[in-house]
Amino acid sequence: MKLHRLRVEQFRQFRQPVEIRNLGSGINLFTGPNESGKSTLVRAIRAAFFERFKSSRIDDLQPWGDSSSSPSVQLEFDWQGERWKLSKRFLKNKRCDLEIGGRLFSGEEAEEKLAGLLGYQFAARGASKAEHWGIPGLLWIEQGSGHDIHGPATYAGNYLKSALTENLGEIASSAGDELIAQVERERAILLTPTGRATGDYAEVQKKFEDNGERLEALDRDITVYQQQVDRLGELRLLEQQDAGKPWEHYQQQARQAEAKLIEVQHWLQAQENDTQALKQCMASQEHCREQLAAFARQQADLAQRAADRQKAEQWLSDMQARRPPVEKQLDAARTVYQSARQTLKQARQHEQHAAITRExxxxxxxxxxxxxxxxxSRTLQTQLLAHRAKLQENRVDAAALTRLQKTERALADIDISQQSAATRLQFALRPAQHIQMGDEELSGQGERLLLEPVDITLPDMGTLRIQPGGEDIAELARRRQAVQDSLAALLSALQVSSVSQAEERAEQRRILQEEIKQGEYQLGNLAPKGIDELASRQALHRQRQQALNAERRDLPAPGAASIDVATAESRLEASLEQLRTAEQSINQFEKDLGLAMQAKHNAQTEWERLQATIQSPDRERREKALNAQLMELRAREAALTNALAQREKQINEADPDILRQDKLRFSSTAEAMEAEARKRSLELVGLQNRLEALGASGLEEQRAELAQHAEYISRRRDELERRANALSLLLDLLSAKRQALTRRIQAPLQRHLNHYLKLLFPQANLSVNEELIPERLVRAAGSNETHDDFTTLSFGAREQLGLVSRLAYADLLQEAGRPTLIILDDALVHSDPHRLAQMKRILFDAAQRHQILLFTCHPENWRDLGVAAVEMQSLKTAL
Structure with missing residues (x-):
């Protein structure tokens, strides 16, 4: 089959006719960017063959927005020495005409002729679908579907098998099919198609497995029973060992480690205090050195001050000599200005009268x-004064409250530390006996926490003196008293009796502050610059009102002016500029003179001050004192450095990190041992109960009875298993014979596949299943082989093998005398450059036997295909 001509009109984006003539017998390459019409041409060919001309559900063929159009397609191709001409129009003017070597066919008869020729069928209703496309659906690859071979090959399967049998010259015999079916039915009584037991066989097998599981369960129960008896003996022996409470020894070691750690922590605190004292000592030394250096600099500064004084005196003398000419220039400018001003005043009186009235x-x-x-504003100010008075009485602000709360928490922390560090006195006295502890008489049983030394009087025996805790208890007591005094001082300063009352006062203060803020905001809106400024404005306005009234009374009645205002203003402006120049000169002179006087005064003052300082009798005493203080500080630095080094060595030897680990290790050991003892005690009680219950259940008798029943079930299972295996073997033998016949049918297709495959994957084999669909790719990998299912290959590899398979189908159809036409719409876009080069060799080889229409938006990938490309834009402008 060779396509010669294609013409489309009113078809999607082709509103105007587009025609392709003189198509070649090999590869025909069409290039153009996206949306240039390539897929539209492919859709037109598909519609010409697949869509019934009477269908009304193909309005997607019309140009967008043109519901009155009639899409049409015309095709001309040769087949078996005759020219076939197809003309098909859809939707509005529906028509189908087919001419074959001068013979005319129309309507459905023409469509059936085409379907019979190419090997496809029409949909019973609606638009055509993939399952109807047969051979063309296999050979015409739509955009993005080249990797999918299973569906198209399945739909074309009957046509392909027909071509295979025609190549063999025979029809495959169906002898033996009934025998295979009978064996399958017998086997199905015992086994499912996947080989799983079913029916009586499954039921017997289930009983066999259940009995086996029950026997195993009884064996496990018997074994567990015996193990539990042994475990009971072990637990009783361990219980005797736990009676001695071995964990108490580790608890004692943990307490010792904790006591040592507390001692080391005191050393660390002392180390931190001495480190801070050393920093302060170093800072004091630096301060002394800076003061001594300042004394040395004062003598050098005295000579510089004398030079500065002489320079300032000369500057003042020069400035005083410049005064007379500057003052003369200012007097002349003032005389001219006053004259011009009087003239302008008279000219403006008439205008001023009207302006005063408007103002x-x-x-x-x-x-x-x-x-x-x-x-x-005054009303709001009165309210704000009252709120501020209340706020002044309330001294509890947020910072004071925070200090108070922090002090209270510090006192609570010290109380906790005292409770932890206090010596505990526990006593248990006989009835009617008592002892005297300080001022308290103790009897019976009880406990006391001792925070300070106390004497205990024993009747008829003497006195015991207990000194609790050592230095840390005394230190805690002193710290507690200091914090308590600080808390009392804060409460007194804030005039509250408790922290809770302070919190209430703080909340009241916050509310007052919010009210004051709101009042200030309102007052700011009414008087942004204050009430005084508003009152001043009022007074100024009243004064201005009075002044304007008085000024208007003093002004003469309106009349003719002796000179115009513009001229008077011009003269005044000129005289004013002269006056300003003179004033600037005198102002600059006065400023420079003032600076000279100030410089002289400052230089004299600095010289006198520094001279007095240097000659001060106290200066020598202060310098000696600083030297003595510096020596003392250096001695203190040495003492602190030595103390820090010795204490650091003591801390390192104690190793507080190891002490913490010892405390944690001994505590964890004691807790673990005690918990394990409790766990074993509970396990012992539970185990005794379970053994008593198991001993009464007769496990051995149950097992003997069950084993007898299991023997019978085992014999029945073996019998059914032998029959199932025999049927499976027979079915495998029959299927193998049938598969040999299938392979003979597949041989022609396999030959064509191997022809193309060697160009893509040398020494590889692509097998097909009984439905003639690619199934597995076998490739050589050194001395081994790799086996890959078609569906697990990469997208690009499936696309390449899908095209190879389609070309093999085309060769098979051609050998069977069937027409072939291959259409590729943007195929192989996922191939790398190496694979694409191999595929172009394959396409060029196939083009020697088949006509191929290849549409692409990547013309640079197909330049070496050996054919000239047709640009889509040239088709649109050809007519």
Missing amino acids: LVQINQDLSEIENRLNQ
């Missing part, structure tokens, strides 16, 4: 608004 109106309006805001 008085505005002043009256502003004064009314200011008085209203001033009254509101």
Whole structure:
């Protein structure tokens, strides 16, 4: 089959006719970017063959937005020496015409002719689907579906098998099928298709397994019973050992390690205190050295101060000589300015009268608004003064409360430490006996915590004196008293009796602060610069009002001016500029003179101060004192350094980290031993109960009875197993014979596959199953072979092998005298450069026997295909 011509019109993006003529018998390459119409042409060919011309469910063929169009396709191709011409129109003007060597067919008859020729079928209703496409669906690869071979090969299976049998020249015999079916039915009574037992065989096998499990369970119970008897003896022996409470020894060692660790922690605290004292000593030394260096610098500074004084005196003398000419220039400028100003004043009197009248109106309006805001502001200010007075009485702010709470927590921490470090006195006296502990008489049983030394009087025996805890108890007592005094001082300063009362006062203070903040915000809106400023504005407005009234009374009635205002302003501006220049000169002179006077005064003052300092009788005494203090500080530095070194050695020898580990290790050991003893005690009681119950159940008798029944079930299972194995063997032999016949049918297809496969994977084999679908790829890997199922291969490999399989199908169909046309829409896009080069060799080889239409948006990948490419844009502009 060779396609010569394709013409489409009103088909998707091709509203205008597009025609392809003179297609070659080998590869025909069409290139263009995405959306250029390649897939539209492929869809047109598919519609021409697969879609019934009467179908109304193919409106996707119309150009977008044009529901009145009639998509049409025309095809011309040669087959067996005759020219076939197909013309098909859809939707609006439905029609199908087929001409074969001068013979005309139309409608459904024409469609059936095409289906019979190419090997496909039409859908009974609606649009055509993949299961109807047969051979064309296998050979025409849609965009992105090249890797899927299973579905298309399944739908074309009957046509392919027909071609195979025609190649063999015979039809495969069905002799033996009934025998295989009979064996399968007999085997199905005992086994499922997957080889699992079923029916009576499954039931007997289940009983056999149940009896086996029950026997195993009884054996396990008997073994467990015997083991538990042995375990009971072990537990009774361990119980005797636990009676001595061996864990108490480790508890004592843990307490000793903890006591030593507390002692080391005191050393660490002392080390930290001495380190801080050493830093302070070093800082004091640096301060002394800086003061001594300052004394040395003062003598050098005195000579510099004398030079500065002489320089300042010369500058002052020069400045005083410049005063007369500067003052003369200023007097002349003032005379000119006053004359110009008087002239302008007379010119503006008439304008000023009207302006004053307008300003008085505005002043009256502003004064009314200011008085209203001033009254509101004074009311708010009175409220704020009351709130601030309350806030002043409440001294408990957040910082004070935090200090108070922190002090209270510190006192609680010291109490806890005292409780932990206190000596515990436990006593148990006989009836009617008592002892005297300080001022307290003790009798009966009880316990006391001793935080300070106490005398215990024993009647008729004497006195015992107990000194609790050593230095740490005394230190804790002193620290507690200091913290308690600090707490009392804070409460007194804040004028509260407790922390809770302070918290209440702090909350009241916060509420007052919020109210003050809100009042200040409102007052800020009414008087942004304050009430005084608002009152000042009121007073200024009133003064201005009075001044304007007085000024307007003093102004003469409107009349003609002797000179215009613009001229007077121009003269005044010129005279003012002269006056400003003169004033700037005199101001600069006064500024420079003031600076000179100030410089002279400062230089004299600095010289006198430094001279007095150097000659001060106290200076020598202070310098000696600083030297003596520096020596003392160096001696203290040496003492602190020595003490730190000795204590560091003592701490390192004690090794606090190891002491912590010892405490944890001994405590954990004691807890573990005690917990294990309790666990063994519980296990002993439970084990005794379980053994009593098991001893009464008769395990040995149950096992003997069950073993007898299991023997019978075993014989029945073996009998059914032999029959099932025999049927399976017979079925395997019959199936092997049938598979040999199948392989003979597959041989032609396998030959074509091997022809292409050697170009892609040398020394590889692609096997097909009974449905002629690629199944497994076997490749050489050194001295071994790799076996890969087709479905587990990469996407690119499946796409390549899918095309190889389709080309092999095409060769098979051609040998059987069936028409072939191969269409590839953007195929092999997932192939690497090496594999793509191999696939181009395969395509070029197949093109010697088949016509191939290849559409791609990657023309650079197909330049070496040996054919000229047709650009899609050239088709659109050809007509």
